[in-house]
Amino acid sequence: MATINPHINFNGNAEEAFEFYRAVFGGKFSKIIRLKDLASPEFPVADGEMNKIMHIALPIGKNTLMANDVPAALGRVSENENRSKIVISADSREEADKLFTGLSKGGSVEMPMADSPWGSYFGMFRDKYGIEWMIDFVK
Secondary structure, eight states, X not given: OOEEEEEEEESSOHHHHHHHHHHHXXXXXXXXXXXXXXXXXXXXXXXXXXXXXXXXEEEETTEEEEEEEOOGGGOOOOTTSSOEEEEEEOSSHHHHHHHHHHHHTTSEEEEEEEEOTTSSEEEEEEOTTSOEEEEEEOO
């Protein structure tokens, strides 16, 4: 069965925030991917953003708190909206597709389900109620 985890967008201070959260909750980061780790001709990264966070994950109990820094080219994140997403970690590609298709019906797809540059099967959308979701499957 799928698990649901919170995901937060930051304006360049995701690492600072997650060091704070780790100090409060304890534990170790299960993953840190920087924008420079994905830089390529297909995914150009500005020099000043190379060390920003593409993905950071802190396990808390059975769930995981996740985040990223939004690249400047995409604009600043409004701290009153569009700041957080619900992440569903699926148990299979089939479950990921089913959840994506069902939840995105009537909404707007930002990124269709596909193999991501960071190694997971991933998609992102806003449902018909305006809630932002990310679906993820990692073998």
